Amino acid sequence: GESVGLHLPTLSVQEGDNSIINCAYSNSASDYFIWYKQESGKGPQFIIDIRSNMDKRQGQRVTVLLNKTVKHLSLQIAATQPGDSAVYFCAENAEGQNFVFGPGTRLSVLP
Amino acid sequence: DTEVTQTPKHLVMGMTNKKSLKCEQHMGHRAMYWYKQKAKKPPELMFVYSYEKLSINESVPSRFSPECPNSSLLNLHLHALQPEDSALYLCASSQAMKGVGSNQPQHFGDGTRLSIL
Secondary structure (H helix, E strand, O other): OEEEEEEOOOEEEEEOOOOEEEEOOOOOOOOOEEEEEOOOOOOOOOEEEEEEEOOOEEEOOOOEEEEEOOOOEEEOOOOOHHOOOEEEEEEEEEOOOEEEOOOEEEEEEEE | OEEEEEEEEEEEEEEOOOEEEEEOOOOOOEEEEEEEEOOOOOEEEEEEEOOOOEEEEEEEEEEEEEEEEEEOOOEEEEOOOOOOOEEEEEEEEOOOOOOOOOOOOEOOOOEEEEEEE
């Protein structure tokens, strides 16, 4: 079946730097995408979403970029903080179908 | 704190035991989900309820039995589980749109950590 994948399974960044987490998807029918953050011992926490009629959406310190041409999604975190350390999952959804989660990227913030 | 509450947080059971996992949400969501998550893996969908009716069963073994008593509650009954069923079980909810779970964010609880002896 179709799946969502990530280029980097782990990412280490210095505190204060910007982080970019990438996600590739293969279902051309997907029209809704979510980034989740999962901290140790907790469930996935919604960070930001984007629909396919947009190519960029900004939240507080986070930006999601969607490139439908190459089926690529990214999450940018500005001024990364220790509290940002977690596993980040992208998830894609096509109408009438279930969400498909990517394999996840572990973000480690170095002091 | 999450708006989806799951109990218990931890559960250890033998292979012959019967136990239940519980999930509650008061956001008025009409779609509720059970996921299974193994260590270092993404969540895997097990069941979807839409308007209190089971709409999706992702070929889950019958030793897992879901139940949706009302629009706020979701249970997962467990019986005769195997050691490989040890995992984090996550409940989620979303506004139900036409087409199950379509294009609405899912809100997750913090899960029940299940260990099968």
